[in-house]
Amino acid sequence: MLTLWNDWPSPWLGDPLREAGPFRDLRRQMDRMLEELDRHAPSAAERGGPRFTLEDKGEALEVRAELPGFRREELEVQLERSTLSVRGRREVSAPEGYVTHRRERRSIEIARAFTLPCRVDPEKASAKLENGVLTLTLPKLAAEQPRRIEVQVG
C-alpha cells in the first residue's frame, strides 16, 4: 500500500459545508481522539512527508510516491551510484480573495534520500508523474539481473 487515505484530522467548526451521513458523530469523536493523539505525536507529514514504496520487479526497481498537486518542474530526482534522492515542494494557500473554512491539505516539502538495494543503470532510469503519483523505474545493471540456474541431473 502506498498511503493511507485516512488519519487526517479535520477541525471543521464554522464550515459552510458540514460533513453528513450516519458516521458523522462517530467520525467527530474519532477526529477528536486523533487530534488528542496528534498533540503528543508528530503527524505523518511532519515525520516524513509522503510515503514512498520501493518494489523489486526483478529486472528493475520501482519507486512510487503519492505527490498530489506537485508539478513536474517542482520535483528533482537524482541518482548517484546507489543513492536515489527526491526533492520537491508544493504550496497550499487560499486562493486570492477567498475565505478559508477548512484546511486539511498541507504544504509539503520533501527531501528524501534512499540507498537502493542494488546497482541500477542511470542511463535507463525513467520518471513519470501521473495524476499526482510519481513512479520511477530503475532498471538494474546487467550484473544484478536475476539469473535462472539450471538444475543439473546428477
Add this chain to the structure above:
Amino acid sequence: MQIQTNGNGHKQSGRSARELDFAPAPVDVYENEQEILVVVDLPGVAAGGVDVSLDGSELTIEGRREGRSPARLRRTFTVPRSVDPDRVGATMDAGVLTVRLGKRDEVKPRRIAVESVD
C-alpha cells in the same frame, strides 16, 4: 468525470454498509462572494475515476483509484442553500480535485449605482 445534480432533495438510503469501504481524503474549503470551492487530494485518481454529485443539499465526492494500490474514498457534505445546483463544476489536475459550487444570483452581493440628483 461525472457531475450529477438533483434539485428535488431526494435522498438515497441503505448506503451505510458500503460506507465502510471508503476512507476520507484531505479537503480544503474556501469561499468568496461568488462561489464555494472544495479542493481534495486524490493522488492516483484519474478524471474518469471521480464522481461528484449534488443531491438536494448533499454533496458527495467519490474517487476510485485503479492499478497497483486500488483505493476508494468518499466525502459527503451538506451544502448551504445559497448553492445553485446548475452552477456546479469540477476539474481534476495532478491528482487534485477542485469542485466549484456557484451561488445563486439572489444571494450574491449586488452593486447599486449611486445616482446623483443635482
